[in-house]
Amino acid sequence: MTKTPKDKAPATNAAAVAAAWDKLAALRAETQGTPLAKLFETEGRFGRFSGRLGDLLLDFSKTSLTEEALAATFALMRAAGVEERRDAMFAGAHINVTEDRAVLHTALRDTSSAPILVDGADAKPEIRDTLARLAAFSEGVRSGIISGARGQAFTDVVNIGIGGSDLGPAMATLALAPYHDGPRLHFVSNVDGAHIHDVLKPLHPATTLIIVASKTFTTIETMTNARTARAWLVASQGEGAVSAHFAAVSTALDKVAAFGIDTERAFGFWDWVGGRYSVWSAVGLSLMIAIGPALFADFLAGGAAIDEHFRHAPLEENLPALLAAVGLWHRNVCGYPTRAVIPYDQRLARLPAYLQQLDMESNGKSVTLEGEAVTRPTGPVVWGEPGTNSQHAFFQLLHQGTDVIPVEFLIAAQGHEPHLRTHHELLIANCLAQSEALLRGRTLEEAQAQLRAKGMDEATVARVAPHRVFPGSRPSTTLSYTLLDPFTLGRIIALYEHRVFIEAATWGIDAFDQWGVELGKELATDFLPAVTGAAVPKGTTDSTAGTLSHLRSLSPS
Numbered sequence: 172m173t174k175t176p177k178d179k180a181p182a183t184n185a186a187a188v189a190a191a192w193d194k195l196a197a198l199r200a201e202t203q204g205t206p207l208a209k210l211f212e213t214e215g216r217f218g219r220f221s222g223r224l225g226d227l228l229l230d231f232s233k234t235s236l237t238e239e240a241l242a243a244t245f246a247l248m249r250a251a252g253v254e255e256r257r258d259a260m261f262a263g264a265h266i267n268v269t270e271d272r273a274v275l276h277t278a279l280r281d282t283s284s285a286p287i288l289v290d291g292a293d294a295k296p297e298i299r300d301t302l303a304r305l306a307a308f309s310e311g312v313r314s315g316i317i318s319g320a321r322g323q324a325f326t327d328v329v330n331i332g333i334g335g336s337d338l339g340p341a342m343a344t345l346a347l348a349p350y351h352d353g354p355r356l357h358f359v360s361n362v363d364g365a366h367i368h369d370v371l372k373p374l375h376p377a378t379t380l381i382i383v384a385s386k387t388f389t390t391i392e393t394m395t396n397a398r399t400a401r402a403w404l405v406a407s408q409g410e411g412a413v414s415a416h417f418a419a420v421s422t423a424l425d426k427v428a429a430f431g432i433d434t435e436r437a438f439g440f441w442d443w444v445g446g447r448y449s450v451w452s453a454v455g456l457s458l459m460i461a462i463g464p465a466l467f468a469d470f471l472a473g474g475a476a477i478d479e480h481f482r483h484a485p486l487e488e489n490l491p492a493l494l495a496a497v498g499l500w501h502r503n504v505c506g507y508p509t510r511a512v513i514p515y516d517q518r519l520a521r522l523p524a525y526l527q528q529l530d531m532e533s534n535g536k537s538v539t540l541e542g543e544a545v546t547r548p549t550g551p552v553v554w555g556e557p558g559t560n561s562q563h564a565f566f567q568l569l570h571q572g573t574d575v576i577p578v579e580f581l582i583a584a585q586g587h588e589p590h591l592r593t594h595h596e597l598l599i600a601n602c603l604a605q606s607e608a609l610l611r612g613r614t615l616e617e618a619q620a621q622l623r624a625k626g627m628d629e630a631t632v633a634r635v636a637p638h639r640v641f642p643g644s645r646p647s648t649t650l651s652y653t654l655l656d657p658f659t660l661g662r663i664i665a666l667y668e669h670r671v672f673i674e675a676a677t678w679g680i681d682a683f684d685q686w687g688v689e690l691g692k693e694l695a696t697d698f699l700p701a702v703t704g705a706a707v708p709k710g711t712t713d714s715t716a717g718t719l720s721h722l723r724s725l726s727p728s
């Protein structure tokens with residue numbers, strides 16, 4: 172695709188954008204203070220404030236969005252050029268302006284015959300070819316045809332990567348545990364030696380395959396862990412075993428070769444796939460080995476189904492747009508700085524961490540596409556833990572703390588353990604009860620009545636009742652679906668990807684770079700010599716120098 176100035180700037184209408192923000196602020200002022208429960212007095216709220224796609228249901232009726240506010244949010248998105256920017260992304264325009272790159276992770280899950288042009292060349296043949304090589308390799312490992320240096324089948328696979336080269340496959344592998352029929356999967360990401368030590372300790376080198384996943388193949392954590400794994404393998408199997416026991420996933424295949432990994436075992440991807448969007452690419456190799464290429468194809472198909480929907484459904488019926496509308500309303504209009512993601516699914520335990528990178532690395536930005544300071548808050552803090560565990564940890568603050576924290580619940584109608592149906596019923600009951608309780612709260616009068624009903628004297632009622640008041644009107648959304656299968660996981664991830672995209676496009680920021688992280692990488696490299704004995708870099712504060720000197724005095728000589 173030819174780069175034109177049009178690629179670099181979305182079609183925004185500044186006056187209309189400003190008017191839409193003003194309208195939203197005015198609508199908020201009108202309705203602020205109205206209890207959320209009161210909104211349900213108007214019949215049909217659930218129907219009007221929910222969106223469906225097949226069995227996916229996004230219920231956002233437990234938010235303070237009104238019909239007018241929702242319409243104003245869509246007007247804002249349109250004025251900000253969200254639809255044009257979406258089309259530009261799918262067309263391969265260089266919408267990642269600071270890195271001058273196309274953004275086409277969606278191409279990885281597009282199995283249609285239509286070509287996808289990246290800088291004038293069809294990307295599809297290479298995508299198909301890589302997918303076929305990944306499938307052949309995965310099947311080989313799963314069947315034992317591809318084996319270790321001494322002919323033993325691989326029982327364990329260790330993916331070494333960090334950030335997008337770890338979180339996606341690690342999150343998805345746990346999420347899809349019921350579908351595993353391949354070797355055991357392990358993930359090493361942290362440069363803390365404890366991580367690789369603990370992962371490798373129970374494994375046997377003769378039956379372990381190591382996948383080094385790194386888009387750049389320069390990330391210090393990954394390269395350090397890869398070298399440690401190599402030494403671990405060589406110590407017991409000899410240098411000659413490296414080619415049989417290592418595979419790599421990267422865009423830098425020259426660096427993979429320089430590391431000594433066989434080119435037959437190297438799987439490429441492209442600079443138009445951002446790290447945090449790369450689980451759909453060869454970075455998903457570990458997942459494919461765990462669940463097999465056919466189910467991996469289902470996972471891709473789930474993503475593609477949301478892409479289709481995102482491209483063609485009007486914003487008013489578009490699930491990513493509905494989720495983004497809630498996000499923008501909460502972040503910018505209501506001023507809530509964080510949002511909690513609470514999957515009522517133990518196997519989605521890593522989803523909050525995955526979404527943290529997706530959302531916060533994408534939208535943690537303070538300048539616009541034009542390089543000017545933003546004038547409104549951008550990405551919120553995203554955090555969470557699975558329910559019901561989180562109920563016994565931080566839900567106290569969600570219910571009675573001084574901050575309003577919108578919650579995004581996820582729940583399946585079915586679990587994978589039909590013999591434990593009671594557990595799943597309890598899970599659903601808890602999820603729904605929490606969203607209802609956050610919404611309704613409990614008034615002082617209700618608290619007092621409850622205590623009186625328990626036979627408490629008036630003095631105790633007066634003392635205890637205030638502590639049992641819940642303000643309520645705490646917003647939440649609930650995403651529900653049949654079962655967390657590969658297709659649905661693909662849909663959930665793509666849904667969130669496009670939500671992040673829409674929010675970024677509305678704010679006019681570049682969601683696809685991560686210069687803030689690059690800064691940390693540079694500084695750590697500068698500090699390494701000082702940790703091992705050299706002088707601290709010039710300009711280091713007393714604070715850092717003092718702590719470093721303390722650590723050095725305590726480290727083994």
Ligand SMILES: O=P(O)(O)OC[C@H]1O[C@](O)(CO)[C@@H](O)[C@@H]1O
Pocket residue numbers: 333334335336384385386387388389390393446447532685688689
């Ligand atoms: O895949 P790589 O190049 O090793 O990078 C790992 C991660 O580092 C980052 O650049 C910064 O954390 C992420 O965007 C990326 O997913």
